Amino acid sequence: MKTKEHNRQVRDTVVEKIKAGFGYKMISKTLNIRRSTVQVIILKWKEYHTTADLPRPGHPSKLSSQTRRRLIRVARRKPLLKMMHKKACKHFAEDKQTKEMDYWNHDLWLDETKIKTYLVHMVLMHPNISQNCQGGCATCSDYNGCMTCKPRLFFALVRNGMKQVGVCLPSCPTGYYGIRSPGISECKRCKSDCETCFHKSFCTKCKGGFYLHSGKCLDTCPDGFENNNHSMECSTIVHCSVSEWSSWGTCTKRGKTCGFKRGNETRTRDILQHQSARGIPCPQTSETRKCIVQKKKCSER
Numbered sequence: 001m002k003t004k005e006h007n008r009q010v011r012d013t014v015v016e017k018i019k020a021g022f023g024y025k026m027i028s029k030t031l032n033i034r035r036s037t038v039q040v041i042i043l044k045w046k047e048y049h050t051t052a053d054l055p056r057p058g059h060p061s062k063l064s065s066q067t068r069r070r071l072i073r074v075a076r077r078k079p080l081l082k083m084m085h086k087k088a089c090k091h092f093a094e095d096k097q098t099k100e101m102d103y104w105n106h107d108l109w110l111d112e113t114k115i116k117t118y119l120v121h122m123v124l125m126h127p128n129i130s131q132n133c134q135g136g137c138a139t140c141s142d143y144n145g146c147m148t149c150k151p152r153l154f155f156a157l158v159r160n161g162m163k164q165v166g167v168c169l170p171s172c173p174t175g176y177y178g179i180r181s182p183g184i185s186e187c188k189r190c191k192s193d194c195e196t197c198f199h200k201s202f203c204t205k206c207k208g209g210f211y212l213h214s215g216k217c218l219d220t221c222p223d224g225f226e227n228n229n230h231s232m233e234c235s236t237i238v239h240c241s242v243s244e245w246s247s248w249g250t251c252t253k254r255g256k257t258c259g260f261k262r263g264n265e266t267r268t269r270d271i272l273q274h275q276s277a278r279g280i281p282c283p284q285t286s287e288t289r290k291c292i293v294q295k296k297k298c299s300e301r
Contacts, residue, residue, distance in 0.1 A: 006033065006041075011051035014041045049222040136168035149185070154178050156187035193217040206232060226278040240282035241273035251291035258298040265291040 010031065017027045024042075028035040045051055063071075133139065136153045137146035145165030149155045153168040156176060172178045172187035177197050179186055190196065193210050194203035194217060202215035210217035211227055213234035221227050221234035228235040246267050253263035268286045275281050 006037065008051060008053075011041050011045075014038055015045050015051060018042055136170075137166075138168075140166075152185070154185045154187045191217070208232075226276060235276065237278050238273060238276040239280040240271065240275040242282060242285065243270045243272055245269050245287070248289075248291075251293045256298065258296050261292060261295040263291050263293065264288050 010033070013031065014027055014033075017030070022030075024035050024038045027033075027038050031038075041051065048054065133146065135146070136150050138148040138150050140146050145160075146155065146168045147166060149168035153170060154172050156167055156169055156172060157164045158167055158173070169187070174196055175190050175194070176187040177190060177199055179188055188200060190203065191200065193207055194205070195207045196205040197203045203212060203217050204215075206212045206217035210219065211221050211232055211234050212218075213221060213225065218234065224237060225234040226237050246269060248265045248267045250257055251263045251265045253260040266286060266288045271282055271285060
């Protein structure tokens with residue numbers, strides 16, 4: 001049985017108590033919720049940096065896992081694809097295996113059903129469409145520019161004054177990403193906050209005022225990261241790191257090692273890693289303490 005989901009206020013309280021140093025057991029007892037619930041809330045917060053309800057992938061399935069398994073068993077006992085269907089598919093494949101590539105370029109195939117694509121049909125039927133084009137266009141028009149492209153080129157819509165025209169490019173311009181498919185390779189626009197991307201959900205560079213983090217453009221960086229105004233990315237917060245202390249040095253006084261009984265000795269350590277803007281700063285790298293030695297006369301030169 002699924003337990004009742006806690007509201008946002010309870011989840012935020014759990015996160016605040018974890019930040020304050022409370023353990024899972026203490027939080028569970030204080031808020032009167034299960035310890036496993038506390039663990040789930042913290043895991044979600046660490047992974048997504050939020051306690052809000054995240055969007056689901058779609059409508060919950062109406063079929064239980066048991067019902068799905070039963071349907072699979074029924075389909076295996078009595079498949080819908082009969083022997084006559086298998087023979088028809090084999091005959092279709094053998095009949096079309098010698099066809100040239102042009103035969104397949106402008107058609108959609110659903111099993112043995114052939115459907116002409118709308119764009120190619122429009123190109124063949126429209127009187128203002130020409131096939132004597134330049135600049136990589138396979139077909140074009142005076143008003144709309146390129147309609148289809150030659151192989152390996154990307155089709156993109158670019159603004160020309162008050163209208164958009166089609167162009168064929170070897171690679172997509174800034175702010176677009178390419179999608180290749182058997183029918184047409186086209187350029188799609190990145191998200192509004194992306195300057196460059198290689199997919200609609202993954203940016204590689206953000207527009208001004210946004211910071212890049214894991215393929216997304218954010219107003220400010222999440223916990224554990226800091227805003228890098230030079231690269232405009234979210235950089236991991238780096239704390240200062242130092243080496244172990246060296247051995248204590250020679251006991252001296254006013255730069256001399258003789259002619260006294262009480263002096264000072266010093267030890268040092270090196271900085272291995274400087275801190276970032278929000279990192280913990282470096283501690284002191286040298287220490288001095290009093291020392292006592294057996295007094296001896298300085299040799300005269």
